[in-house]
Amino acid sequence: xxxxxxxxxxxxxxxxxxxxxxxxxxxxxxxxxxxxxxxxxxxxxxxxxxxxxxxxxxxxxxxxxxxxxxxxxxxxxxxxxxxxxxxxxxxxxxxxxxxxxxxxxxxxxxxx
Amino acid sequence: xxxxxxxxxxxxxxxxxxxxxxxxxxxxxxxxxxxxxxxxxxxxxxxxxxxxxxxxxxxxxxxxxxxxxxxxxxxxxxxxxxxxxxxxxxxxxxxxxxxxxxxxxxxxxxxxxx
Numbered sequence: 001x002x003x004x005x006x007x008x009x010x011x012x013x014x015x016x017x018x019x020x021x022x023x024x025x026x027x028x029x030x031x032x033x034x035x036x037x038x039x040x041x042x043x044x045x046x047x048x049x050x051x052x053x054x055x056x057x058x059x060x061x062x063x064x065x066x067x068x069x070x071x072x073x074x075x076x077x078x079x080x081x082x083x084x085x086x087x088x089x090x091x092x093x094x095x096x097x098x099x100x101x102x103x104x105x106x107x108x109x110x111x112x
Numbered sequence: 113x114x115x116x117x118x119x120x121x122x123x124x125x126x127x128x129x130x131x132x133x134x135x136x137x138x139x140x141x142x143x144x145x146x147x148x149x150x151x152x153x154x155x156x157x158x159x160x161x162x163x164x165x166x167x168x169x170x171x172x173x174x175x176x177x178x179x180x181x182x183x184x185x186x187x188x189x190x191x192x193x194x195x196x197x198x199x200x201x202x203x204x205x206x207x208x209x210x211x212x213x214x215x216x217x218x219x220x221x222x223x224x225x226x
Contacts, residue, residue: 004155036217041219042219043118043207043218043219043220044156044205044207044217045217046214089155089156098144098146098161100146100156100158100215101155101158102155102156103155104153104155
């Protein structure tokens, strides 16, 4: 079945460091891919998405490219801030399907 | 816009009692709402999908008589955990969607059954 695997955390970085959170997926067909972020005490928020191969989603300095050949959707940011500290979830949805399938989440901690 | 609230944010109950969790879309009408469950260090697992005015569709392995879902209006869905047991302790998260748009998530409800 479809699944999402993302790196375990926590990821601990100093402010202005480069961030990569790895995400790979297994799916039949052509899923859409998402990154959600959950700040402390809040609900999940859509950070970015990509709906087809080679698409790049971007938002708030974060980027992820849909790589069909490696079945990956790694999240990157060139310079993290303390305010980026949160839990990040990678997810996929089958084409036309309602369901979102999530990874386990990766906690990011950024220190000044 | 697109705010989803859940109430309560946390609840402790005795084994054998029932607990109701509310999910509200505050500034939009949600044609579809979703209920997820999250165990520590694990993914969010979809439990059921509910459309306003119709019966919920449960995922495989989720007991519909155990987890009663009611989507009585376009802004409110409720999840009732009936005859709760310690193994039902978990973090329950709802999301709401208007048409085919993005899902908007609530902040979650932590349930502890003693």
